[in-house]
Amino acid sequence: MASEAEKTFHRFAAFGDSTSSGAEINNKNFSKLCKDCNIMDGKMVTSNSVDIVFSKVKAKNARTITFQQFQEAMKELGQMRFKGKNPDEALEEIFKLMEGKEPATSGVTKPTAVGAVDRLTNTSRYTGSHKERFDESGKGKGIAGREDKADSSGYVSGYKGAGTYDKKSSK
Numbered sequence: 001m002a003s004e005a006e007k008t009f010h011r012f013a014a015f016g017d018s019t020s021s022g023a024e025i026n027n028k029n030f031s032k033l034c035k036d037c038n039i040m041d042g043k044m045v046t047s048n049s050v051d052i053v054f055s056k057v058k059a060k061n062a063r064t065i066t067f068q069q070f071q072e073a074m075k076e077l078g079q080m081r082f083k084g085k086n087p088d089e090a091l092e093e094i095f096k097l098m099e100g101k102e103p104a105t106s107g108v109t110k111p112t113a114v115g116a117v118d119r120l121t122n123t124s125r126y127t128g129s130h131k132e133r134f135d136e137s138g139k140g141k142g143i144a145g146r147e148d149k150a151d152s153s154g155y156v157s158g159y160k161g162a163g164t165y166d167k168k169s170s171k
Helices: 002-014 027-036 047-057 067-081 087-098 116-120 128-133 165-169
Strands: none
Touching (some): 002 027, 027 047
């Protein structure tokens, strides 16, 4: 059970910080973990109590906590959330809430393909010379799709006897 909680801890510890190794979690991500895993219920466990517990378990001058300190914090939050249960049962309940959870990205802007953008990027509706630059699936052909590509054969453009030199010289 703790290994699943540890995986969740590492996912949240690395969330939003590309330089993080996932070994330590900061207060922002700790609060996010508590909120996303429904540990924060709004009655017994609030955002203030989560911040207070984080400050209790971290070292005086540190900004992050390790997984061992995280387990201590979860024990305290478990006692607040599940009153009447012993600390170990409360910790197991907290770990069950955390099982398989990942950081949620709600409110993230998604690209839109509405109206003019959709019409202008639909390659099946292209006409004329533009139509030749894409294959049937809509993928661009690149330089091969251009009509006016440079002739690098070595002959002058318009020369009719291109490629006949070897045939004349071999006689």
